[in-house]
Amino acid sequence: MPTPSASAARDAAKLEYDAFLAACPSRQLLDRISDKWVTLVLAALGGDGPVARQPVSTAPRPLRYSELSRRLAGVSQKMLTQTLRSLERDGLVARHVVPTVPVTVSYELTELGRSLQALMRDVKDWAEAHMDEVLANRDAYDARTA
Amino acid sequence: MPTPSASAARDAAKLEYDAFLAACPSRQLLDRISDKWVTLVLAALGGDGPVARQPVSTAPRPLRYSELSRRLAGVSQKMLTQTLRSLERDGLVARHVVPTVPVTVSYELTELGRSLQALMRDVKDWAEAHMDEVLANRDAYDARTA
DNA sequence: CAGGATCCAGTAGGATACTG
DNA sequence: CAGTATCCTACTGGATCCTG
Numbered sequence: 001m002p003t004p005s006a007s008a009a010r011d012a013a014k015l016e017y018d019a020f021l022a023a024c025p026s027r028q029l030l031d032r033i034s035d036k037w038v039t040l041v042l043a044a045l046g047g048d049g050p051v052a053r054q055p056v057s058t059a060p061r062p063l064r065y066s067e068l069s070r071r072l073a074g075v076s077q078k079m080l081t082q083t084l085r086s087l088e089r090d091g092l093v094a095r096h097v098v099p100t101v102p103v104t105v106s107y108e109l110t111e112l113g114r115s116l117q118a119l120m121r122d123v124k125d126w127a128e129a130h131m132d133e134v135l136a137n138r139d140a141y142d143a144r145t146a
Numbered sequence: 147m148p149t150p151s152a153s154a155a156r157d158a159a160k161l162e163y164d165a166f167l168a169a170c171p172s173r174q175l176l177d178r179i180s181d182k183w184v185t186l187v188l189a190a191l192g193g194d195g196p197v198a199r200q201p202v203s204t205a206p207r208p209l210r211y212s213e214l215s216r217r218l219a220g221v222s223q224k225m226l227t228q229t230l231r232s233l234e235r236d237g238l239v240a241r242h243v244v245p246t247v248p249v250t251v252s253y254e255l256t257e258l259g260r261s262l263q264a265l266m267r268d269v270k271d272w273a274e275a276h277m278d279e280v281l282a283n284r285d286a287y288d289a290r291t292a
Numbered sequence: 293c294a295g296g297a298t299c300c301a302g303t304a305g306g307a308t309a310c311t312g
Numbered sequence: 313c314a315g316t317a318t319c320c321t322a323c324t325g326g327a328t329c330c331t332g
Contacts, residue, residue, distance in 0.1 A: 091283030
């Protein structure tokens with residue numbers, strides 16, 4: 001199944017699925033991945049560098065559950081677990097359990113996950129890079145409508 | 147031109163803002179743009195072609211409110227209006243009112259909006275392109291945990 | 293046509309407590 | 313450590329009615 005049909009299937013899929021249609025499964029998938037925590041989890045697991053800022057600093061490596069919860073400041077354990085389960089089910093992250101005591105669990109991106117992470121990282125970077133501009137626009141809008 | 151918040155600040159912004167921090171404004175912005183309807187509205191206004199499939203078909207042009215609601219199948223008028231207002235306030239879309247009777251309102255992407263749309267289009271395309279793979283992963287996961 | 297205003301159900305998501 | 317289970321609230325978002 002996973003063979004050279006990669007690019008061929010990709011092209012066919014683009015014609016099959018259309019997120020503009022309410023009933024299309026891709027609409028649900030879009031809804032899933034359009035999530036703050038999904039973006040941040042992927043970013044954390046993928047290393048936060050724009051491309052390869054410092055190959056040493058935050059290189060993509062498996063992260064422990066506790067590392068993730070520390071990295072994603074403010075995330076509740078419920079949302080973190082829920083997000084991780086969802087990503088695991090969709091095959092975007094792989095979960096590794098080492099039966100030490102207490103157990104050691106780590107997460108890392110799959111190939112599929114990395115392909116999405118590359119896109120989501122850009123979105124996260126966009127948000128950080130254009131924050132000032134957006135803030136200024138909001139002020140202008142609010143002043144205009146006040 | 148010693149403006150502290152002009153272009154120099156943009157570069158610094160990448161270092162200033164960090165969506166991993168709960169209190170950072172960019173976290174809120176990330177939350178805003180990580181929205182199904184935002185993605186779809188931007189895609190609709192930007193033309194849905196992957197890059198330039200048919201320069202004639204769905205070229206980026208201003209869209210009427212009713213055109214948008216038809217394009218985004220299943221969107222409620224509340225969500226559409228709310229999304230458009232939010233995008234307008236953030237300076238991602240421009241709203242044009244022509245005082246005919248009844249009024250004619252159209253929306254188009256701003257420069258800033260186009261910069262984000264380019265990223266979000268990739269995300270939407272990703273969802274459509276990898277739908278089959280994700281679906282297969284879900285089946286495998288569900289079978290495994292059943 | 294392009295919304296504004298309400299009402300209301302569903303659920304996302306936080307806080308807390310417990311467990312292998 | 314890495315969760316699961318439960319409770320509970322607040323907000324999301326759809327449906328409906330109304331207007332310039």
